[in-house]
Amino acid sequence: MATETSMTILDLLMLIFSLALLPAQANAQFGFFDQMFNGGGQGPQQQHQQHQNVRSDSVWYQQQYEAASCDKYLCPGTLSCVHFPHHCPCAFPANEDKVELGEGIAVCASKGGWKAGEVARKIELARKGLL
Template sequence: MIPRLSLTLLLLAPLLVAAQFGQFFEHMFQGGGGGGGAGAGQQQRGGRQDSNNVPSNSDWYRRNFDEATCNKYLCPGTLACVDKPTHCPCPFPNTEEKFELHPDGKAICVSKSGKVKGLTARKVELARKGLL
């Protein structure tokens, strides 16, 4: 009885995996995860990239960086104009916290650690001390 059940589960396992992760793999290898062809992240229309998609190179960023007007410090991650680098905002403030790294005078943005208040700050402090 047990070998028959094991054999049945072994035969059904690929179907269960396909049902669970099928769309993930389909998206990964066809619709948006890289690779070549017109269906892999870039829809081609007459040899041009679909205007709804951002280019896959850094031209868009460089163009916006070059066109940004700032007489102080231009933050490379957000293109915000601030007084000094440590004043740069995090690109995703809803999910990131900013920490200044003294004595460097630099700042980093770190993903928030769930709902426990202060956990991210504790992890950053442990990392500063080389304990994490």
């Protein structure tokens, strides 16, 4: 009789243990699908630790642009608020030089390893058709 009771307790403990493991098993089984269809299936605490690709459409950018507050001119490339369009800064000043073309037009061009002022000189040569 004692063995029969101990089997029942053992069975009960195994049942409780199995029930405790069900959420972990379900997560392991369906975690692959969460990653495939829900952007990684991570909770809010874990999302900060992983890189996630930005959207491939312009919705996020348009939302940022529309939410920006500017009573002058909002630069489309940097979302900076400036008085005039040609005052917009380059998005990557360490890698780009800003060249003003006149009539309120400015462009940012890659420095490309050239010496200081070389980008402006090359753009001017291109404008003249010499490059």
